[in-house]
Amino acid sequence: MTEWFDLNEVDENAIATFMSRVANLRTPKPETRTPDAAQLWCKAKLIARWEAERRAQRPLDFMQPIEIAGGLVAAGVLLYLSFLA
């Protein structure tokens, strides 16, 4: 249990009494159907898989605009050379 300091005994008792009332307050039932442990487990596994896929996909996503830009530059150079010839 936490060791207290600085408040007098009367205040401390009042706070402890109040907090025991707070502890015993009724907590309303969930408003929506909350997932049980099995559903949470499945959801966490699914999210982990999506994240792994996203991680694997990231270098490809990064390279794609570079490839397109490279292609456009190459096409431009070829076009330029064809005009010169």
Add this chain to the structure above:
Amino acid sequence: MGRLDEAAFAAFHARTSRALRAYVYRVVGNASDADDIVQEAFLRMLRADVPADGEEHLRRYLYRVASNLMVDRWRHRTHEQGEDVMPELTSAPPRYEDDAAVAKVFAELKPRDRALLWLAYVEGESHEEIASSLGVGRRGVKVMLFRARRRLRDLLQSRGLLVNS
């Protein structure tokens, strides 16, 4: 150190979810938000793949995640609405015997104070445990908890509720 398997998680969930929800609900003051936060805390704990070296360690991690989520949500709401969205106390002084009045007085405290007081008095956690649950320093907890208790005392005093049992 093993990892949590599905059966161990189910047992852990059964033992902790109710207490965690009561804690979150009492701090955020809204059942729907509490359900979201509890669900997200469990999901983050699973995704973090925390080593299952003792239930207390897992529990502490879960409470820390939930506490951070509550702070994030509160900050977001405060930023969005430009004010503290925690319920206000009605002008009529509440009676101590009334559960709703007790809830309202508690709701008038700052979320961080509510979390500290709940962990200390309801969960019976030590300073070290509270520090771990909230992800703050042990020394800071002592001071924050003292201030939270003083604010609660002042609040009870101002409402005429400072009665010794």
